[in-house]
Amino acid sequence: MNSDPNFTKNRVLLIQCKDEAGLIHRITGFLAKIGANIVGNQEFVEPLEKVFFMRTEYSLQDREKEEGLITELSKILPTDAKLSLSKPRLPKVVLFATKEPHCLGDILLRWRYGELPMELLGVVSNHETLGDLVRDFKVPFTCISSEGLSREDHEDKLNSLLLELQPDWIVLAKYMRILTPDFVKKWENRILNIHHSFLPAFVGAKPYEQAYKRGVKIIGGTAHMVTENLDEGPILVQDVCHVDHGYSPERLVLYGRDLEKVVLSKALRLLLEDRVMVFRNRTIIFE
Amino acid sequence: MNSDPNFTKNRVLLIQCKDEAGLIHRITGFLAKIGANIVGNQEFVEPLEKVFFMRTEYSLQDREKEEGLITELSKILPTDAKLSLSKPRLPKVVLFATKEPHCLGDILLRWRYGELPMELLGVVSNHETLGDLVRDFKVPFTCISSEGLSREDHEDKLNSLLLELQPDWIVLAKYMRILTPDFVKKWENRILNIHHSFLPAFVGAKPYEQAYKRGVKIIGGTAHMVTENLDEGPILVQDVCHVDHGYSPERLVLYGRDLEKVVLSKALRLLLEDRVMVFRNRTIIFE
Amino acid sequence: MNSDPNFTKNRVLLIQCKDEAGLIHRITGFLAKIGANIVGNQEFVEPLEKVFFMRTEYSLQDREKEEGLITELSKILPTDAKLSLSKPRLPKVVLFATKEPHCLGDILLRWRYGELPMELLGVVSNHETLGDLVRDFKVPFTCISSEGLSREDHEDKLNSLLLELQPDWIVLAKYMRILTPDFVKKWENRILNIHHSFLPAFVGAKPYEQAYKRGVKIIGGTAHMVTENLDEGPILVQDVCHVDHGYSPERLVLYGRDLEKVVLSKALRLLLEDRVMVFRNRTIIFE
Amino acid sequence: MNSDPNFTKNRVLLIQCKDEAGLIHRITGFLAKIGANIVGNQEFVEPLEKVFFMRTEYSLQDREKEEGLITELSKILPTDAKLSLSKPRLPKVVLFATKEPHCLGDILLRWRYGELPMELLGVVSNHETLGDLVRDFKVPFTCISSEGLSREDHEDKLNSLLLELQPDWIVLAKYMRILTPDFVKKWENRILNIHHSFLPAFVGAKPYEQAYKRGVKIIGGTAHMVTENLDEGPILVQDVCHVDHGYSPERLVLYGRDLEKVVLSKALRLLLEDRVMVFRNRTIIFE
Structure with a gap:
C-alpha cells in the first residue's frame, strides 16, 4: 500500500485536558461551526485525576477550514489542553x-x-x-x-x-x-x-x-x-x-x-x- | 454431601519416579494380576529431568487385594518412586x-x-x-x-x-x-x-x-x-x-x-x- | 440490599434516534442549562442504518429540574427519538x-x-x-x-x-x-x-x-x-x-x-x- | 524446509480398537520386545462406546525391526483394531x-x-x-x-x-x-x-x-x-x-x-x- 498524495480519509482529532463542565458541548459546537461532520465521537474521564479524553473522527469538505483549527480550539479549552490532528497522509x-x-x-x-x-x-x-x-x-x-x-x-x-x-x-x-x-x-x-x-x-x-x-x-x-x-x-x-x-x-x-x-x-x-x-x-x- | 461409610468410587493411584524403559508395562501388569480394571490411565515424562508421572484410576471388586499394594508395587519400581493411593472415603x-x-x-x-x-x-x-x-x-x-x-x-x-x-x-x-x-x-x-x-x-x-x-x-x-x-x-x-x-x-x-x-x-x-x-x-x- | 427511599445515585438518560448533525451538542447543551453535571457520556452511531444511541450519566442537585426533562428534550430531537430515564429507586x-x-x-x-x-x-x-x-x-x-x-x-x-x-x-x-x-x-x-x-x-x-x-x-x-x-x-x-x-x-x-x-x-x-x-x-x- | 531422505525423527504409532483389559500392557510389552524406546505415550477410552485410542511415540535404532510391526501387533489386538504408523519422511x-x-x-x-x-x-x-x-x-x-x-x-x-x-x-x-x-x-x-x-x-x-x-x-x-x-x-x-x-x-x-x-x-x-x-x-x- 503506497503513500497517497490525494489522501482523503477522515481526520481524527485527539484532545486531552482537565475535565470541566460543558467540554463536549463546546468542542462539538466548534466543529459544527466550521462544517465538520462528526462520524464518530468517544470520550472518557479518568476517575482518579479527573482528566478528560476525547477522540473525534470527522469528515470535512472544505479543507481550508481546518487551518488554524488547533489554535482556535485551544482558546476555548482549559489551558493544559493537548490537541493533535491526524495528518492528511498515511502514517x-x-x-x-x-x-x-x-x-x-x-x-x-x-x-x-x-x-x-x-x-x-x-x-x-x-x-x-x-x-x-x-x-x-x-x-x-x-x-x-x-x-x-x-x-x-x-x-x-x-x-x-x-x-x-x-x-x-x-x-x-x-x-x-x-x-x-x-x-x-x-x-x-x-x-x-x-x-x-x-x-x-x-x-x-x-x-x-x-x-x-x-x-x-x-x-x-x-x-x-x-x-x-x-x-x-x-x-x-x-x-x-x-x-x-x-x-x-x-x-x-x-x-x-x-x-x-x-x-x-x-x-x-x-x-x-x-x-x-x-x-x-x-x-x-x-x- | 455428607461423608459416606460405604464409599465405592474408583481408586486413584499416583506414581512419580525416575523414568526408565518398561515402567508402564510393569505397572499395568501388576494391576492386572490383582484384578484391577483400569478405567483411566495417564502418564507424563518431564523432558528436562526425565521424571515419570502416572495417574491410574481403577475399579476393584475384591478390596482385600489392595492391601500391601503400595509396598508390593514399590518393589518393581525405581528406588526413588513415590506412590500414593486415594483413600476409601471422601477427602x-x-x-x-x-x-x-x-x-x-x-x-x-x-x-x-x-x-x-x-x-x-x-x-x-x-x-x-x-x-x-x-x-x-x-x-x-x-x-x-x-x-x-x-x-x-x-x-x-x-x-x-x-x-x-x-x-x-x-x-x-x-x-x-x-x-x-x-x-x-x-x-x-x-x-x-x-x-x-x-x-x-x-x-x-x-x-x-x-x-x-x-x-x-x-x-x-x-x-x-x-x-x-x-x-x-x-x-x-x-x-x-x-x-x-x-x-x-x-x-x-x-x-x-x-x-x-x-x-x-x-x-x-x-x-x-x-x-x-x-x-x-x-x-x-x-x- | 433493601430498597432505599432516599436513593441518591446518579441518573442515567438513554436516547435513541435517527442520526443527524449536532445531536450531542444539543443534548449536552440542554443538560447544562438545567444544571446537570455529566459524569459519563457515551455515544454510538450504528453504521448501516445511521441510528444514534447515547447514554448519559449525570448528577443533579435540584431534582425538581428533572420534571418534564423527557418532554422538553424530545422537542429538540428527531421525531422518532426514544428516551428513557432511570428511576430514583433500585430496580x-x-x-x-x-x-x-x-x-x-x-x-x-x-x-x-x-x-x-x-x-x-x-x-x-x-x-x-x-x-x-x-x-x-x-x-x-x-x-x-x-x-x-x-x-x-x-x-x-x-x-x-x-x-x-x-x-x-x-x-x-x-x-x-x-x-x-x-x-x-x-x-x-x-x-x-x-x-x-x-x-x-x-x-x-x-x-x-x-x-x-x-x-x-x-x-x-x-x-x-x-x-x-x-x-x-x-x-x-x-x-x-x-x-x-x-x-x-x-x-x-x-x-x-x-x-x-x-x-x-x-x-x-x-x-x-x-x-x-x-x-x-x-x-x-x-x- | 525441504524433504529429507535421511529423516530421523521419532515414529508415531496410532491405535484404535474396542477397549478391553490389558491393552496397554500388551502393546507396551510388544514394543519393548522389538527394542523400541517409548518417548511419549497417551491413551484415551471413549466413555460412551468404550473405544480405546492410543498414541505412542518411540525411537528405534534398528529400523529393520519395524518391518511387519503393524501385522504382528494386530495379532494381539481386538479384531476391529486400526493401526497406523508414521512414515519415515516428512508428510x-x-x-x-x-x-x-x-x-x-x-x-x-x-x-x-x-x-x-x-x-x-x-x-x-x-x-x-x-x-x-x-x-x-x-x-x-x-x-x-x-x-x-x-x-x-x-x-x-x-x-x-x-x-x-x-x-x-x-x-x-x-x-x-x-x-x-x-x-x-x-x-x-x-x-x-x-x-x-x-x-x-x-x-x-x-x-x-x-x-x-x-x-x-x-x-x-x-x-x-x-x-x-x-x-x-x-x-x-x-x-x-x-x-x-x-x-x-x-x-x-x-x-x-x-x-x-x-x-x-x-x-x-x-x-x-x-x-x-x-x-x-x-x-x-x-x-
Whole structure:
C-alpha cells in the first residue's frame, strides 16, 4: 500500500485536558461551526485525576477550514489542553527486527495486502538474516550491525537513518537489543514493542523458560510503548493462551509466537488509526 | 454431601519416579494380576529431568487385594518412586476465610449441591463477618480472632483446631493473613490459595489498584499451593478476562472476583479428584 | 440490599434516534442549562442504518429540574427519538428458576452482599426443589407448579403474581420451561435468560450432549433478552471455555455451569446499571 | 524446509480398537520386545462406546525391526483394531486457496522458517490473484480456473493434479468453492478446512455479516476435516475473540482473519505431528 498524495480519509482529532463542565458541548459546537461532520465521537474521564479524553473522527469538505483549527480550539479549552490532528497522509513506519521472522513476516503480509494503512519506509536489522524475506516484499532492508561498535555508536547509526526517514512510528518486531534511555527519549512515545510474555510477569530474558519453570497455566503477549524503563511502558494490547504441564519450553515458544504476532499487529493498527492516547503509564484506547 | 461409610468410587493411584524403559508395562501388569480394571490411565515424562508421572484410576471388586499394594508395587519400581493411593472415603476439607464472601459462598453452594466431592469439616475465620452465611449452610463456623495475639500465638490456635479436625486439604478462600513458613511447613502441600491476580505479576497487596495504575488490558486469578515463599507455590489453575481503560479499580475488583471464585473451585475439584501431582515448583495435572 | 427511599445515585438518560448533525451538542447543551453535571457520556452511531444511541450519566442537585426533562428534550430531537430515564429507586427484580441451583445461588449470594444493586422481590419456581435455599436467604419463594395445568393456565398464574409484584426485570435463572409468545409479549424486553451454550449453536435441549457428540473444542454460555423466538433474542454477554475430547458430557455440564452463572450475573448487572440498549435483534452496551 | 531422505525423527504409532483389559500392557510389552524406546505415550477410552485410542511415540535404532510391526501387533489386538504408523519422511502437503492471502501467507511463512514440518508440494488456486505471493516463496503455483467448466470437470482437473502429486494432506486455506461429496470421498479424512466462524453457528456464506446482524459478543474460527456434509466434519481446533456492538462487519472480518490463520496453522501442525485421531464426527487429539 503506497503513500497517497490525494489522501482523503477522515481526520481524527485527539484532545486531552482537565475535565470541566460543558467540554463536549463546546468542542462539538466548534466543529459544527466550521462544517465538520462528526462520524464518530468517544470520550472518557479518568476517575482518579479527573482528566478528560476525547477522540473525534470527522469528515470535512472544505479543507481550508481546518487551518488554524488547533489554535482556535485551544482558546476555548482549559489551558493544559493537548490537541493533535491526524495528518492528511498515511502514517510512516520503520520496522526494526533481528533474526526472528514471525512478527516481521506478519506485518509485511498485512501491509502487502492493504490491511495496515501505512507507508512502510523500510526494515532495519542488526543482522542480515531477514534480508531475503524483506527484499522478497520489495521493501528496503538496511542491516546496521552492532559488531565492534559501542552501544552509543550503534544507536547513532540507527538514529541517523531515522532522522533521514522521519517515521511517525518505529515498530520493534522482535528487535532483540535493548535501546538506551537516551535513544528512547529522542523518539519518545513513538516506539512500539512486543514483549514475549505477559507483562508485568517475566520481565527480561528467556521468558518462556521462566514460564515453564514457574509452571504457569497461561502464557501471553504484550504490546507496549517503549519508555526509559525496560518493558514498563504503557500497554496497548495483551492476549493469552492456556497451556499445561505437557507443553515443553519449545512448544511454549511456538504458541507464544502466535500471540506475539497477532498482538503486535493489532497494536500497530490502533496506532495507525489514531485510537491510542497515553496518560501516565496507561493507554486510553478508543476502538 | 455428607461423608459416606460405604464409599465405592474408583481408586486413584499416583506414581512419580525416575523414568526408565518398561515402567508402564510393569505397572499395568501388576494391576492386572490383582484384578484391577483400569478405567483411566495417564502418564507424563518431564523432558528436562526425565521424571515419570502416572495417574491410574481403577475399579476393584475384591478390596482385600489392595492391601500391601503400595509396598508390593514399590518393589518393581525405581528406588526413588513415590506412590500414593486415594483413600476409601471422601477427602476432608477445612476452609479459611476473612471477610469477603465470594469464594467461600461459591464453595458452600457447590458443596451443598454435591458438586464438590468432599467432607466439609468447617470454616475458620479471623473475623465474625461471614459467620451468618456459614451457619445458614449448617456448616460449623469457628472464629479465631487475631486481636491481641502474636502471629505465633494466633497460628498455634489455628493449628490446634486443625490437629483436631485432621483435614486432607486446607483451602484459603480469601483468607487475608499471611501464614508463617513454620505453619506452612506443618501442612506442606496441603494448603490451596487463590491469588487475586495473575501471578507472577502483582505479587502482594492491592493487586487491582496495581493493575489499574499499570494499565493492564487483562486481569487474572491464580490458584496455587502455598509454600514458604508468599504467592510462589505451584500453580494449579489460572484464568483471565479482558478489560480496558474504562474499568475503574472497583470494576476490576468485581470482575476479578468472578475469576477468583471459579478458578479456586476448579482447583479444589482437581485436588479432590486426585488429579494433581507436584514436581519442583510446578504441577502435573491429569484431567 | 433493601430498597432505599432516599436513593441518591446518579441518573442515567438513554436516547435513541435517527442520526443527524449536532445531536450531542444539543443534548449536552440542554443538560447544562438545567444544571446537570455529566459524569459519563457515551455515544454510538450504528453504521448501516445511521441510528444514534447515547447514554448519559449525570448528577443533579435540584431534582425538581428533572420534571418534564423527557418532554422538553424530545422537542429538540428527531421525531422518532426514544428516551428513557432511570428511576430514583433500585430496580425491582423477580427470579424464575426450576431445579438447578448454580445461577440462582450465585445471584442470591451477590445480592446478599450488595454486588447487584436491585430490590429482590422474590423467586418463582415450578418446583419446590430450591425453596430451602431461597428461604435461607430470607427471600420470598413461590412455587407455582405446572402439574395438571395447561400451559396457558400455568402462565396465567405466573402473570398474576408478576402483575402484583410489578418487577422491572424478570431473570430466568435456569427456568426450564418455554414461555409462550403471548406471555413474552406481556413482558417484552424485560425478560433476561441464560442459554446453556454458545448461541446460535446448539439451540434447544441437551446442548452439552449435542456439544459432546459434535466434538466441539469450546463451550459457551449466552445471556440474552427473551423474544418470541426461542433463544433468538438480543445477546448481552457471552463467554466460552476451551475443552477437549477428554471432557465427558458430565464434565462439560460442570464447566458450562461456571460460564452460565458468571455470564448471567454480568448481564443482569448491565441491565441494573442501565447500560443496555436494544436495537433490532442486537444490543448496544455502554460499559 | 525441504524433504529429507535421511529423516530421523521419532515414529508415531496410532491405535484404535474396542477397549478391553490389558491393552496397554500388551502393546507396551510388544514394543519393548522389538527394542523400541517409548518417548511419549497417551491413551484415551471413549466413555460412551468404550473405544480405546492410543498414541505412542518411540525411537528405534534398528529400523529393520519395524518391518511387519503393524501385522504382528494386530495379532494381539481386538479384531476391529486400526493401526497406523508414521512414515519415515516428512508428510507431503498441497495447499488450496482462492483470493484471500491471510491463511496462505501465514502457512508459507511458517513453512519457510521450519515451523511446519512438511514437504510443501505446491499451491493450487482457482484464481491467479495469489500467484505472485506463492512464487515469491519459490513454491509451485498452479491456477486451475473454474471458468466455463462444470463443477465435475473442474474437480477432475484438480483431482488429476493431486493424483500426480500424491499429498498426504490437502489444506483449504480459504478455498472458496464447495467441493462435491464425490471429490471429498476420494480424499477422505485428508482434507483440512478453516471455517470463517464459530461452528456450528453461521454455517454457510457471509458469516461475519450474519454475526453482525445477530449481534454476537464473540466471534470464532474453526478448523475441521472436510466430510460430505458442508462444514460438519470433525473439529480439530477452535478459538474465539470478544467483540462488541462497535465492531462493524469489516472489523469483524479483520479480527476473524487473525483467528482463522492461527487456528488453521495449529490444526495443520497437529496433523503433521500425527496427533489427531478421528472417531465418529469427533477428533481425539493427543497434544
